[in-house]
Amino acid sequence: MERHFPEVPYSAARMGNGSDVLDFDDHRSTDHDWGPRVELFFSSGDFESVGKCIYEVLSYNLPFSFKGFSTHFVNDYLMGDIDKYPITHRARTYSVDEYFTYYLGFNPANGISEIDWLRTPEQILRTIQSGNIFHDGLSALQEIKNKLKFYPDDIWYYILACQWRRIDQEEPFVARCGDVGDELGSRVVAARQVKEIMQLCFYLEKEYAPYTKWFGTTFSRLRCAQDLEPLLKRIFLQENWKDRGKILSEVYVILAEMHNDLAITDYVEPKITNFHDRPYKVPQSELFYHTLVSKIQSPRLKSMERPIGSLNQFTDSTDISCWNRAQESISSVYE
Numbered sequence: 001m002e003r004h005f006p007e008v009p010y011s012a013a014r015m016g017n018g019s020d021v022l023d024f025d026d027h028r029s030t031d032h033d034w035g036p037r038v039e040l041f042f043s044s045g046d047f048e049s050v051g052k053c054i055y056e057v058l059s060y061n062l063p064f065s066f067k068g069f070s071t072h073f074v075n076d077y078l079m080g081d082i083d084k085y086p087i088t089h090r091a092r093t094y095s096v097d098e099y100f101t102y103y104l105g106f107n108p109a110n111g112i113s114e115i116d117w118l119r120t121p122e123q124i125l126r127t128i129q130s131g132n133i134f135h136d137g138l139s140a141l142q143e144i145k146n147k148l149k150f151y152p153d154d155i156w157y158y159i160l161a162c163q164w165r166r167i168d169q170e171e172p173f174v175a176r177c178g179d180v181g182d183e184l185g186s187r188v189v190a191a192r193q194v195k196e197i198m199q200l201c202f203y204l205e206k207e208y209a210p211y212t213k214w215f216g217t218t219f220s221r222l223r224c225a226q227d228l229e230p231l232l233k234r235i236f237l238q239e240n241w242k243d244r245g246k247i248l249s250e251v252y253v254i255l256a257e258m259h260n261d262l263a264i265t266d267y268v269e270p271k272i273t274n275f276h277d278r279p280y281k282v283p284q285s286e287l288f289y290h291t292l293v294s295k296i297q298s299p300r301l302k303s304m305e306r307p308i309g310s311l312n313q314f315t316d317s318t319d320i321s322c323w324n325r326a327q328e329s330i331s332s333v334y335e
Helices: 027-031 044-059 096-104 114-119 122-129 141-147 153-170 173-179 183-204 212-219 225-235 241-262 285-293
Strands: 011-014 038-042 091-095 132-136 273-275 278-282
Touching: 038 044, 038 096, 044 091, 044 096, 091 096, 096 122, 096 141, 114 153, 122 141, 132 141, 153 183, 153 285, 173 183, 173 241, 173 278, 183 212, 183 225, 183 241, 225 241, 241 278, 241 285
Parallel strands: 038 091
Antiparallel strands: 011 038, 011 132, 273 278
């Protein structure tokens, strides 16, 4: 860029799709959709005038390999050896506005609405937040990353409330299924509760959760994982629903303490009680739901008829949770 376009300000980063962005790539990652690549960002005017030209110049000036990996891609997914120009490379050019409007479905530079926050997959938000900025000549990328660091308080309270609500909806079912002799059903519900517990931990630690492939790996890096991961693993080893319930009760108390440590609501006593008159142990998750809802200031969030939460809370479809245009398919949910 300095040699061929010294007067054009630009930013360079690696963000967006790819396990390398999340820092999870390893030798297995190199067989497809992997290799030397970078995103180059320009102002809208510069991109319109020289964006395509810059890509072409790089095609005749990049090295054939970088740190032992070919810079040439025979298609969008596979690297291939090459010894003559032009190179089909992955140093792609964008305008800042175009890139984020396409990838997120909105342009953070123009503000982020409550609905933008709720309907954007956490995987997509994490691939921006985890991205590496190598050069920010436009002074734009870091500002956008800062805006997307995590949900504003009202959205955070709403999502936390909805996650406690999800735990509340099925907390007695591990026992109820087992009580009627359905051990398989009890195991399924327990597994669902483990997933909801892990998701809640991401929110309690103000982290976006990645999609399924990297969900457990990322959870293991949370601060709470040291205490919770051994307990959660033990749940899957239990043959009897009562033993499953005992470990879940230990976990629920830890979650309650984590919530109280945030000091964002009135104190909620961590305790396990019976579900009505039944011998099913539950943490009274609805108490956390209600105290969080009471902290929300937004009239729109308070008035939502059903606490469905964010996109990641009401669907686990990979096609949606990894799709940067997911908003188009679920736009009516929040209307």
